[in-house]
Amino acid sequence: MNYQQILENIYQEIQPFAGIGKQADYIPALAKVDPDQFGICINTIQGETFMLGQADTRFSIQSISKVFSLAVCLSLEGDELWKRVGKEPSGTAFNSLVQLEVEKGIPRNPFINAGAIVLADILLKHLSHPEEDFLHFIRNICGNDTINYNEEVAVSEREKGYLNAAIANLLKYHHNIENDIERVLHFYFLQCSVEMSCYDLSKAFLAFANHKQPFTFGDINLTASQVKRINAIMQTCGFYDEAGEFSYLVGLPGKSGVGGGIAAVYPLRYSVAVWSPRLNRKGNSVMGIKALELLTTQTQESIF
Amino acid sequence: MNYQQILENIYQEIQPFAGIGKQADYIPALAKVDPDQFGICINTIQGETFMLGQADTRFSIQSISKVFSLAVCLSLEGDELWKRVGKEPSGTAFNSLVQLEVEKGIPRNPFINAGAIVLADILLKHLSHPEEDFLHFIRNICGNDTINYNEEVAVSEREKGYLNAAIANLLKYHHNIENDIERVLHFYFLQCSVEMSCYDLSKAFLAFANHKQPFTFGDINLTASQVKRINAIMQTCGFYDEAGEFSYLVGLPGKSGVGGGIAAVYPLRYSVAVWSPRLNRKGNSVMGIKALELLTTQTQESIF
Amino acid sequence: MNYQQILENIYQEIQPFAGIGKQADYIPALAKVDPDQFGICINTIQGETFMLGQADTRFSIQSISKVFSLAVCLSLEGDELWKRVGKEPSGTAFNSLVQLEVEKGIPRNPFINAGAIVLADILLKHLSHPEEDFLHFIRNICGNDTINYNEEVAVSEREKGYLNAAIANLLKYHHNIENDIERVLHFYFLQCSVEMSCYDLSKAFLAFANHKQPFTFGDINLTASQVKRINAIMQTCGFYDEAGEFSYLVGLPGKSGVGGGIAAVYPLRYSVAVWSPRLNRKGNSVMGIKALELLTTQTQESIF
Amino acid sequence: MNYQQILENIYQEIQPFAGIGKQADYIPALAKVDPDQFGICINTIQGETFMLGQADTRFSIQSISKVFSLAVCLSLEGDELWKRVGKEPSGTAFNSLVQLEVEKGIPRNPFINAGAIVLADILLKHLSHPEEDFLHFIRNICGNDTINYNEEVAVSEREKGYLNAAIANLLKYHHNIENDIERVLHFYFLQCSVEMSCYDLSKAFLAFANHKQPFTFGDINLTASQVKRINAIMQTCGFYDEAGEFSYLVGLPGKSGVGGGIAAVYPLRYSVAVWSPRLNRKGNSVMGIKALELLTTQTQESIF
Incomplete structure (x- = not known):
């Protein structure tokens, strides 16, 4: 071809x-x-x-990073992962809270924001140096050691990230976030900022x-x-x-x-x-x- | 293999x-x-x-017949079809009315009941002998001339079919059914009854x-x-x-x-x-x- | 004053x-x-x-008739009535199907259409001549023997009444209608037609x-x-x-x-x-x- | 009597x-x-x-304090208040996020949590010493100068208050919170803690x-x-x-x-x-x- x-x-x-x-x-x-x-x-x-x-x-x-998160989480947790996140299409916008409330804090899939925030929480549990380890995986998988986060983007996202903060709080309310909310959100936004x-x-x-x-x-x-x-x-x-x-x-x-x-x-x-x-x-x-x-x-x- | x-x-x-x-x-x-x-x-x-x-x-x-309906409808209408039915996963049960009401009578996809009822209405518009023509298509595609409807099943389904009747009425209310409701439901249930x-x-x-x-x-x-x-x-x-x-x-x-x-x-x-x-x-x-x-x-x- | x-x-x-x-x-x-x-x-x-x-x-x-229905039903059933219909504000439009589906066929209150359709079904159970008896009650309560139904209105309403037919079918699906759907709808629309x-x-x-x-x-x-x-x-x-x-x-x-x-x-x-x-x-x-x-x-x- | x-x-x-x-x-x-x-x-x-x-x-x-907040807000804002909060029954639980998302950040009424959080934000805008002024109003209206907040309760509520934090973030996302989220939540929980x-x-x-x-x-x-x-x-x-x-x-x-x-x-x-x-x-x-x-x-x- x-x-x-x-x-x-x-x-x-x-x-x-x-x-x-x-x-x-x-x-x-x-x-x-x-x-x-x-x-x-x-x-x-x-x-x-x-x-x-x-x-x-x-x-x-941005959200393409969710595929890398899923790969790492699946490697670390195997099918245990699916106890905390579903694998069905959401049928709604990526940032909807409605479904999350109705379904008691289990995000529909790992690729809506709620799902990826849960993945971030899981990565924090397993990785000793989460930011470094995640970046290291991306550098490895694409074979480019110069890939990096854009900290400015991550900080801006957090500052405007009221909806994701709402999601993270709702997840925490339903006991589907183990770590501190700000810690999880920081890591989540950092992942999205990869260039x-x-x-x-x-x-x-x-x-x-x-x-x-x-x-x-x-x-x-x-x-x-x-x-x-x-x-x-x-x-x-x-x-x-x-x-x-x-x-x-x-x-x-x-x-x-x-x-x-x-x-x-x-x-x-x-x-x-x-x-x-x-x-x-x-x-x-x-x-x-x-x-x-x-x-x-x-x-x-x-x-x- | x-x-x-x-x-x-x-x-x-x-x-x-x-x-x-x-x-x-x-x-x-x-x-x-x-x-x-x-x-x-x-x-x-x-x-x-x-x-x-x-x-x-x-x-x-039963619902496997919806694939045959879709094939015939797509052949008859082409992409015009998608004005009356979507192609997104529903994220809800096959018979949910909620989404249909929220989305003003456009079913999420052709494979939930609401979608297939719209397909039945479309077939009624195009086919001169809908029941015969649809059956003829199935007989052709599988190469078996003895395939038939089970009328008893179709009648039983209609008798118990309150939820599908609710769906059909809601579709009609939103102007997404052109034919008489009973006519559409009869044809829909007949399709499902194919053995x-x-x-x-x-x-x-x-x-x-x-x-x-x-x-x-x-x-x-x-x-x-x-x-x-x-x-x-x-x-x-x-x-x-x-x-x-x-x-x-x-x-x-x-x-x-x-x-x-x-x-x-x-x-x-x-x-x-x-x-x-x-x-x-x-x-x-x-x-x-x-x-x-x-x-x-x-x-x-x-x-x- | x-x-x-x-x-x-x-x-x-x-x-x-x-x-x-x-x-x-x-x-x-x-x-x-x-x-x-x-x-x-x-x-x-x-x-x-x-x-x-x-x-x-x-x-x-029209819907003011629902107060008369409620009065007659409460007289006939007492607090048993509340097993089939709630008494909370609906928070949604009068004709919404969403809530009814979520709440498994128990209408929020007797004054939304779904609730009044259930009342019509209850009246049909108790009254020997439902149409006459209901009209008789209204004539009595207002002291005017010339009050009547407008049959033309009732027939028109039924012809256009797809949404109410959807509601009635959904109620029947959830076993909250005992009588034939058409019988119930006819009586419901007749009540609304009182002048x-x-x-x-x-x-x-x-x-x-x-x-x-x-x-x-x-x-x-x-x-x-x-x-x-x-x-x-x-x-x-x-x-x-x-x-x-x-x-x-x-x-x-x-x-x-x-x-x-x-x-x-x-x-x-x-x-x-x-x-x-x-x-x-x-x-x-x-x-x-x-x-x-x-x-x-x-x-x-x-x-x- | x-x-x-x-x-x-x-x-x-x-x-x-x-x-x-x-x-x-x-x-x-x-x-x-x-x-x-x-x-x-x-x-x-x-x-x-x-x-x-x-x-x-x-x-x-707890939530009885919402009546006092409403009184003070209505005094300060008059009917302008109703641009930021509704006055219809919610038909759902006091802490639901669903309705708030669907209705774009305008809480149904001042007595659900979302509504009272908006009231807290409004009070922060008007009052020069919000905590003191609000307490002063309560002491005045009941004629008891010893009424007070219970700071311990307020702190505990905030620590467990993930759902209210989710609500506040969603309100902020929809531009219906002007002040800093933590400032608003602190005041909200303090109001609830009055004894x-x-x-x-x-x-x-x-x-x-x-x-x-x-x-x-x-x-x-x-x-x-x-x-x-x-x-x-x-x-x-x-x-x-x-x-x-x-x-x-x-x-x-x-x-x-x-x-x-x-x-x-x-x-x-x-x-x-x-x-x-x-x-x-x-x-x-x-x-x-x-x-x-x-x-x-x-x-x-x-x-x-």
């Missing part, structure tokens, strides 16, 4: 969507990003790399696509079955209340972030990361989703 | 689950079925068939698995892309509020019915149908789900 | 509100009413009557205001305590999701109807009925509520 | 209810109260006082019953109309999701607290306060409600 040519075709075809949507602007660090950027990178399990646009520019991965390029993300997600290879990064190990199950959760829960739409249009497991990034995998074929800051009303990258839809349409390859 | 041997292994391994759960008993015709039956059938796209247990025994396919064996269902679903082949059955045609998108919807919405769990454990697009049947596809490999009447609390076959979980685990094949 | 002078003052003061709001138009019989009518009538427990405007013109009492004037309604509600007098109308008897409790339910539940607002502004127990009527009582002082077809967004008469607010403000008399 | 004799009768009749229910035990200070205490005090507008049991023992007034006896409370509530007298306490003034409207809100919203039941059984405006106290008013007749720590499942005093029900039944006096 000539992926480079396909990427170039896609790039032409998505131009009519340029300028549509609005980047996240609830914190200054996101608001000041040039919204009219676009990058995409594919890594195949054969070891090829295909890139286009600003694929080397780092951006705030990676499309190239970095695609390299990282190759580990999820290529489950014939051992998933071993430092102390973090997953079986092939566990990797596949993470992919399954990405498929059903990776795009908030647009998960069905993404599954319908694109047909790949993936995860989006409010920074405009999307990472997806075609199991045993390739991983792909795309980035463009302008978001649709559901909080997902307009050009990113369009590009991935064209990718699976033009290659006629999807998991379905 | 020696599927026959795998089916036999699976059959041994699921024996500890025999007797767990309870069959649907809200109508006499379902209540009187011997609950301790089990059948499974795989059809590969190479044309092989593997069967075990009561794979030739017909049962009430097929695991062999029949597996043959029918092969058309969804094998999207390299033209999907053409009489007047009903779908493009490969449309078939893949039906698979995508099965993946995210096929098991009510257990869709995430099924995706996690089994990793195949599929659809269950309250009669104890499940049909699933491994795109470009095989289709599989399994049947066992005892249900878990979510209304899905206990042994059916277990068998499929073992199938994808032992073959190490899933879409993820 | 010179009520006649006060009524005349009120009439002047509400003129700025003339023309605001829109009458109910979901059925032809309501849509064709001249919306710019206004009538009001006070009856004191001393036997005085004060009237102004179209106080003798009959209109569709009375402000004078008639005010006379009828005098029986609730004057609980020192025996409440005995044919076979229907209530104790003083039961009458006071009906007033209490009017206070907390009489105006759908505007009950708090009405209580705050007016400070009297009352009940409104979508025909533009409101009946209210000042216990041991007077009853009042007001009518004007234009409704606010909550479905209550704009001029009616304003007139009652002015009445309790100018008389400086309210239950608080 | 021989209220003293009636109180003695009531005391006998409620004995069968002794020992039913459980006191609040979510903080040590409440858990250690002897649950088997009972006190009641009536103050008439003629100046008589009737007491029985531990009517002089101080207890934590008063039945005698004190009854004296304080006499100001709401006796609206012929000027409501003037230091800088805090209310018109008769405003006082009556506070009574109206007590009637519809004073008992969480048991407001309808209390209205039905007792027929007086009132407010309960989780410390086991209830204060109620019979406008232009008397105020009454009752206290007994054992609560029913809705969080209201078992013996307290029973005593008030008997009071209005035996005196045959209620607002209805």
